[in-house]
Amino acid sequence: MTYSKNPLVGIIMGSSSDSRIMKGAAEILDEFKVKHEDQIISAHRTPARLAEYAQHAEKMGFDIIIAGAGGAAHLPGMIASHTVIPVIGVPILVYNDKHHKKTDTEKFSAFGGLDSLLSITEMPSGSPVVAVGVNKAGNAGIYAMKILANKFPELKKKLKQHKSNQHESVVKESEMMKKQGLSSFAKKKFK
Ligand code: RP5
Numbered sequence: 001m002t003y004s005k006n007p008l009v010g011i012i013m014g015s016s017s018d019s020r021i022m023k024g025a026a027e028i029l030d031e032f033k034v035k036h037e038d039q040i041i042s043a044h045r046t047p048a049r050l051a052e053y054a055q056h057a058e059k060m061g062f063d064i065i066i067a068g069a070g071g072a073a074h075l076p077g078m079i080a081s082h083t084v085i086p087v088i089g090v091p092i093l094v095y096n097d098k099h100h101k102k103t104d105t106e107k108f109s110a111f112g113g114l115d116s117l118l119s120i121t122e123m124p125s126g127s128p129v130v131a132v133g134v135n136k137a138g139n140a141g142i143y144a145m146k147i148l149a150n151k152f153p154e155l156k157k158k159l160k161q162h163k164s165n166q167h168e169s170v171v172k173e174s175e176m177m178k179k180q181g182l183s184s185f186a187k188k189k190f191k
Contacts, residue, residue, distance in 0.1 A: 003152050007037040009144055010062040012053065012079070013092075014042050014069035021092050021135050022068045028141025032158055034148060037062075043074040050075070054082030063151070064144045067129075068092050068137060071109055073116035076129045086147065088140045089131040091116035 009029060013022045022038075029036045037060065041053050057065055057079075065083070067076035068090035076089030093113030109115055113134035120131045132139040142162075149156040177185045 002033050002035065003148070003155065004035060006060060007035040008063050008148060009034060009036040010053075010057045010060070010065045010085075011036050011038045012041045012065065012067050012075065014040070014044075014073070014075045016040055017094075018068050018070060018092050021094060022066075022090065022137050024137035025066050025068075025090065025141040025144070028138055028145065032145050032155065034145065034155070036066075041075065041079075043069070043078045044072070050078055051082055054079055057085055058083055064088060064147055066090065066137075066140045066144060068140075069120070070094070070113075070116045071119075073119040076120050076131070077123050077127070080123070080129045081127055087129045088143055089120035089129045090137045090140050091120050091131060091134045093134050 011022060011025055011029075013019060019040075026036060026038060039053065041050050043050055062085055065079055065085050065087045067079050067087055069075040070092035073089070073091055076087050080087040091113055093109055093116070117131065117134055120129055123129050130143070132143065142159075145155060145159055149159055180188070
């Protein structure tokens with residue numbers, strides 16, 4: 001079953017380089033069969049487009065916006081400033097991987113993702129954005145499903161099933177570890 005003809009969630013990110021991380025949110029929404037619209041909106045490189053997007057999101061009737069950005073991550077906060085739609089921010093660590101010639105240390109943020117985490121969470125009073133952990137786009141997807149589950153009972157059922165699947169998989173791995181012993185379990189898992 002699908003929940004609507006139109007997308008219920010807008011997924012946006014500051015750069016195409018964020019798509020490697022942000023696809024984690026889309027994968028969860030796809031798994032739960034919730035339609036989403038995905039776009040690149042840069043708070044710094046396309047500021048006018050950012051304001052237009054907020055209007056677009058309201059017109060589309062999105063219930064939630066998932067916004068990911070790295071470094072000086074102003075996208076989630078600025079979108080939240082332009083709309084009353086709840087925004088879930090995804091702080092991104094890995095970036096600049098468009099520039100293949102750069103060394104690994106140049107590809108990553110000098111502040112290890114703390115820069116984007118603080119940029120997203122430290123919003124002024126009266127203009128909140130919630131945030132998941134650094135690079136945890138999948139959690140943003142699950143959190144969005146939890147909000148939507150208040151509207152769609154079928155989605156609530158699926159979330160409960162998702163929880164019990166997680167339980168089963170941890171128990172299964174624990175049984176394997178108990179049987180094989182920690183050393184050989186870890187050797188097989190990370191070979
Ligand atoms: C941020 O700058 C983007 O969200 C991205 O994480 C970071 C780097 O962007 P690129 O230089 O890879 O385009 O605005």
